[in-house]
Amino acid sequence: MRICLGLLAVALATLTLPCPPVNASLSKFKLFFGNPPGLVPNTTVAYGEELYRGFHQLQANGDWFIVFGSCVGALIFYGVAAWRTTCGWEEVYVCVIELAHVLIAIFHEIESPSTLYLSTGNQVLWLRYAEWLLSCPVILIHLSNLTGMKDDYSKRTMGLLISDIGTIVFGTTAAMSPPNYLKVIFWFCGLSYGVTTFYLAAKVYIEAYHTVPKGICRKIVRFMAWDYFGSWCMFPILFVLGPEGFGHISAYGSVIAHQVLDITSKNIWSMAGHFLRVKVRILWWHSAISTCSAGWPTFMLEMSAVYDSLVKLYLQIHEHIIVHGNITKKTKITLAGEPVEVEEYVDSNEVDPAEMDQVQDKGTQALAHRQSFLVMRNRMQQKGVEVRASLDNSDRDQAENGMGGGAVTMGQWGMGNKAVGDPGAMGLGMVTKAVEEPAEKTGPLEPGRVILCMPDVALVDFWRLQFSSLPAPFEVYPAVGPDMTLQLVQQSLQLGGPSFCDFVLVAPDFLQNPSPSGLVGRLKMMGMRVAAYGWQPAGPMRQLVESSNVDGFLEGPTAPHGVNRSQFSALVFRMQQLKKMASMAALGTPPSMLPPTTSQHSTAVLASSVPTSLQSDSIPAAFPGQGLGTPTTANPLFSVMNSSPPSPLSSRPTVPAPMGAEGEAVLMQQLMAEINQLRAELQQ
Incomplete structure (x- = not known):
């Protein structure tokens, strides 16, 4: 709620700022165009140091290749993870959509229909909003099932999807509106949908925090929450400041800022969600960040500190069930002022005897035929890890086949x-x-x-x-x-x-x-x-x-x-x-x-x-x-x-x-x- 109120205050303060002319913006940010704005011909840009403080200077569309490289690297990692353990479809889908967006933007970003040139003089980056419509609902589906243990989707998932689509639809409409009261009305309509999305997402994060096993898994959930709210709340602010809103920053400044947010809100968040579901060794993340942190801005150094806390092997949801079983303990928490009962994954050997009446063994019958569990079970057995024998399908089927069915x-x-x-x-x-x-x-x-x-x-x-x-x-x-x-x-x-x-x-x-x-x-x-x-x-x-x-x-x-x-x-x-x-x-x-x-x-x-x-x-x-x-x-x-x-x-x-x-x-x-x-x- 504090984030939403702060976002609203920033937006209202931004509306009171005078809108500088385009030439003033160009001279301020040192952006040089080969042609006047509003035209479609080729454009050449060299980025200035003021806008990219802490970054190496990049030329033309070189910044897109950073996003392109991160998407390709993530897809390679997901492919290896799917072969070695398991990988959810959500992170792969989001990464593919992001990669397609980058490829189209590199070659055809300013061409129609990637960019819509309206009769009112507005330029609308439809490619960006189309990518949001395709990827954001899947991110919220992933959010509603952080543990990866649910086979269906709840009413809360539907609420997240509806509110997110409403945010994008009204935001796109506001971008197409002339700079008058209509733009403000549509922007606030989209903001109301966005506040609803944040409210439902906060409930999901709080419930997930108390559901996952204690330790590193809860740190992952906390990191994902900070990443989600910190990056998603910047999109409406950039809308107001950018050419879609009141033009306080140029189109290229808006594009670069959105590229940074796309990496944090999609690639990094999806990777963290994958870490939560699958056992990985992330020492290479630490070494890579330590190597490159010398020339990176302060917020990347803070992110490196977050990853430092994750440098260890950890037991995540799938592995926890394979080793300890599908055993949960009912815990009551207060969520939005209402008492909510959540089920936390626990190890039966660590449960307080006084809480045994709250422990429930759901069994692994519904999980024994999941390919992800079987692959992870085989890998863990090869490493000498003792797994839950009830998940051993091959052994059980062999014994049952000799009993006459x-x-x-x-x-x-x-x-x-x-x-x-x-x-x-x-x-x-x-x-x-x-x-x-x-x-x-x-x-x-x-x-x-x-x-x-x-x-x-x-x-x-x-x-x-x-x-x-x-x-x-x-x-x-x-x-x-x-x-x-x-x-x-x-x-x-x-x-x-x-x-x-x-x-x-x-x-x-x-x-x-x-x-x-x-x-x-x-x-x-x-x-x-x-x-x-x-x-x-x-x-x-x-x-x-x-x-x-x-x-x-x-x-x-x-x-x-x-x-x-x-x-x-x-x-x-x-x-x-x-x-x-x-x-x-x-x-x-x-x-x-x-x-x-x-x-x-x-x-x-x-x-x-x-x-x-x-x-x-x-x-x-x-x-x-x-x-x-x-x-x-x-x-x-x-x-x-x-x-x-x-x-x-x-x-x-x-x-x-x-x-x-x-x-x-x-x-x-x-x-x-x-x-x-x-x-x-x-x-x-």
């Missing part, structure tokens, strides 16, 4: 932002690499068995459906509460040892006690693999699951998506790999100790050994951290009339049982073959 949802991998060597990831065993690198560690699944530890019966059917969607048949044995789970595990150990059951899938309700006396600790002491679900990228559930010392964990299920099938397949595969490793550790066990039972007999014994008395009040309550002292109760998931547990895979072939009747030599050969196969998989 079907509906697939997207989510995050279990490790979240933790690195393999991060202390926060300790206790997860070798499942760390399996969760973060599914493409390298996911293989064909084998038929198996799993025990579910649920707080109630609500999720049993859901998990039965998930296991039935796997490419290999699985027998699912549900249990309600920790005591029932321990009972089933003991029976499975009696039937076939630790290799009889693949793993136990535990609900997060039973992870509150990470000590050896807790459910997870007791299961691992019995030699059983333990996996958990319910992990979240932000919030208390993340710390709860990661500190529970389970062998693997899974995000979700979340409504309405459920769980990521590729994550689920990778987790089951890892559990089977851990089971094989446990079998290798027991190579010294005599074969006679392996039970020579068939799969059908083992399944029947495991099911029939569970009490079948059904009590309506015998289901344990579903509450976090249920102790292990709950009295043993009947499993309400088994029918009273049927002693065998229901299986969603009854139509599939049964799981082959261990061949305990084979000789010791044959068994050793099989175990050695499995060892060699496992070693080959781990070395890949």
